Amino acid sequence: MEWPGLGSAFWLQLTRDLRLAFRHIGQAANPLMFFVMVTTLFPLALSPAPELLEAIAPGVIWVSALLASLLAAESLFRQDVEDGTMEQLALSPQPLSLLLLAKTTSHWLMTGLPLVLMAPVVGHALFLPTEAIPATMLALLLATPVLSLAGAVMAALTVGLRRGGGLLSLLILPVVMPVLIFGARATDMAMQALDVSGVMYLLAAVLLLAISLAPAGMAAAMRISLD
């Protein structure tokens, strides 16, 4: 037997998910909306003293990035499992891990990437010093995929289950806390004009680790959930 190669399978899955996402543009917009709300909330709600905002800027950016991706993880696989298309993916000759990775990628493109692109805007809103913004964007670029991947693994674990009770968040947060720490540290150091390369390397390493391990984890978890 012969079947299409990995590349085309990945591409097919990716494009399909993106098309679906754009048909549900509303749901896709939610995390972004949340991100904007959060970042505008702080200046509005707190006494908007620039130095204070500047001090909390890293925390706000990173936590809202984390929470936004968390928000989206919930609905990553659920629909596919409920309408039975996931079953068909598991029954296709393509490795399930690849297909789920593709789904996660599209998910990242819809939730993670916008955050990276919005970082400058948010940064300005919070009086983040301009020189800290490139570093922040790079750090986000490295970290958000990790958040998506971790979220995907946990989503695959819990997809069969009744929702609510914030079980998913309970599972994701512990795993991603280190990423958060590193990321925020990167922004922090950049603000003090320190050398961030060390942290960046660390984030990159974590990302590589996640990319290499997460897909297998997702696939295993998904096969269990489908059983």
Place this chain on the structure above:
Amino acid sequence: MEWPGLGSAFWLQLTRDLRLAFRHIGQAANPLMFFVMVTTLFPLALSPAPELLEAIAPGVIWVSALLASLLAAESLFRQDVEDGTMEQLALSPQPLSLLLLAKTTSHWLMTGLPLVLMAPVVGHALFLPTEAIPATMLALLLATPVLSLAGAVMAALTVGLRRGGGLLSLLILPVVMPVLIFGARATDMAMQALDVSGVMYLLAAVLLLAISLAPAGMAAAMRISLD
């Protein structure tokens, strides 16, 4: 024909949704855990200096309130619509608005109430001055239902007008932002030992408005979506 009264219908719907969320009573702890985590995130991301934490405490508490209500809102009605139980609700002699209100209530009990109850703990972790806590709890008690109701209307809209319906969900921004801002303001003022009664009255007014208008809105949107 005769059928059970509104009260019992409301109660039935409420208990069913709660049971769906917490099969085991232990799961009722998850939302609490969730808030503990969210609040631990900020100190992680920031340099954990007490005075800084104290400064952002209001923002943190209110952001996690927003998150909690958004997290579940997206799929508040979707599952019922997809598995066809919503159809049966629409075909029951009971007014649909009542049943949807009951669903929203259970959602609030799962997401909003825990936050209110955890506020003291969270506040303490973030060095929120003790005298600010009662005001915060009251404000949360008034505001979180509004968030849940707004989220529910949004959910009804997104479920209904599928293509791009989510964009309508942006309409809730004008509703939600003021609530958040006033809420955070209340905490802030309480921290400075100012008189918060004004803000409280305002929040209460918004709550009454929401309770009186939202259910009809949900029901209408839902009937359209079921057509």
Place this chain on the structure above:
Amino acid sequence: MAEDTAVLLEGKDLELWRGETRLFSRVSFQLKAGELLHIVGPNGCGKTSLLRVLCGLTLPETGEVYWQGKKLARNRANFHASTCYLGHRESLKADLTAEENLVFQLGLRCWLSPADIHGALERVGLTGRRTVPARSLSAGQKRRVSLARALASGAKLWILDEPYTNLDVAGRELVDQMMSEHLGRDGLVLLVAHQAHGVADGVRRRLELG
């Protein structure tokens, strides 16, 4: 005008469009107590859509549905209290057991003792599966839960959309029995089914769509 001889359910030239296509038009019928209307037609001719119009889920393009002589929009609650609709999808909460599902769905429309619900579940042969969540029931068992709902609902009008789906031979006979008994009780049945039903007695009519 609610004696049993009177017309209970009536559709007056109903018309429905979907996108560019007109599904049906000028559909009219009357149904008295103890009558069964068997709606037939090829796939996609609009049977399900018609049923949804009749139970008030969909607004028809033109035409009206009357229940006990009143427009449906006027006495919706009254109408819904006396109808039971079984669609293509069993509407069950996957995480609740069959029993819990029935207790909730029926609890909204009538007062029932647990005994009644057990009785219905026993009638459809699900006593052995008390503790199983609906998710892991088999397709036929899910269908049987819906049948139990119709039984216990005590509704006057049954709207059944392909009730035979996924049922084994015994199950299909059960459906026929249920319908005959219901008609005997002066109940009304709106039936959509591709295969011929086995209701011998009672007044039976056919409506050809498409």
Place this chain on the structure above:
Amino acid sequence: MAEDTAVLLEGKDLELWRGETRLFSRVSFQLKAGELLHIVGPNGCGKTSLLRVLCGLTLPETGEVYWQGKKLARNRANFHASTCYLGHRESLKADLTAEENLVFQLGLRCWLSPADIHGALERVGLTGRRTVPARSLSAGQKRRVSLARALASGAKLWILDEPYTNLDVAGRELVDQMMSEHLGRDGLVLLVAHQAHGVADGVRRRLELG
């Protein structure tokens, strides 16, 4: 050992438990090219579960499934490339049209020209519904999309779980034709259906469950 006379699909004493109950045990069978196995049994006896075990979705408690003599776990990709599974649920993305759905699902398993897919859709009589999202297709039309998938997949082994569901008379005949042709092409069919199928020729076997 992949000549057509050889055993292609084999199940060796399979056993499966669900909760406290044992669904089936010591189920064994062999299937050669051009053979159809009709699995029958009352509702809830474990037919669907058996099919899921056979296509590798569920791990059996004991026993093994062999494809072309190799354990299923060993050559999963190979096996899945040559099987097509139609479950109780048609697995369609509600927001995509029938065509888009097929293009994606089949694109993962074989190279197809749009013409092939149009051909399949035409065969099952859905040419008129090109632009309709799967959500608003009728139950029978959805089922027909799944049939089109089986047709276009060019798979050697068809696993059909109640393919007749929701189909009108013409549709049921279509299924029978499809199966006969497939068997004629030395294909294998695993069929679960409550009513008798209309496959005249070809080797037909029965497996009673429960």
Place this chain on the structure above:
Amino acid sequence: MWEFIHKLGSPPHFWRLSGTLVPWFGWFALVLIAVGTVGGLWIAPEDYQQADAFRIIYFHVPSAWLSQFGYVVMAAAAVVGLAWRIKLAHAVAAACAPIGASFTVVALATGSIWGKPMWGAWWVWDARLTSTLVLLFLYFGYMALRAAIDDENRADRASALLAIIGVINIPIIKYSVEWWNTLHQPATISKLGKPSMEPAMLVPLLIMWLGFTFFFFAILMIRTRAEIIARERNKKWLRDVIDKDGV
């Protein structure tokens, strides 16, 4: 190896083995902890800077150690359960979670009690403290996931996977003190060669550590037996055993 795993993997065999071992472990633990407590709280000399406050170390360190060790045991059991499909291993993992969680709680509690005099705060956001908190969350997540799945078989496999994923956190806890310059005490005991602690303080600590470990295993076996009773409730061998010589 293979035979051994499968022999141990059979519930009846484990039942017999644990039945004989539990009392031994229990008594060892009791004696060691008693000795260690006396040694730690009375015999050991005062710390020249912390006075008596430091004595809490005798409860803090062992429990903190067991909080991690417990997780490793749980993950290892999970691996065995997934790889060889041994049900007993899953039972062990399930039994392990609550124990590890409670030791983590103790570590956190004693730690913050100690932190009050040392750092002037119950809690500081320091790497090791945080990662320990994360560990607690991991335990909770594991238990929550298990509770959320009705079908036992699936619950076993899913939660096993989660346990394995979570192992990442252990090295972070262990080496957080080296990776980040933290408030928290760096490795003072575990430093090979000459520990930077005088024997009179060290010896009781080691005794405590040993006692806590025995205690851990005793509880683990007891809880596993409970799990077995729950899982094999309608198996014949279990009924026979229990009829013969009780639980």
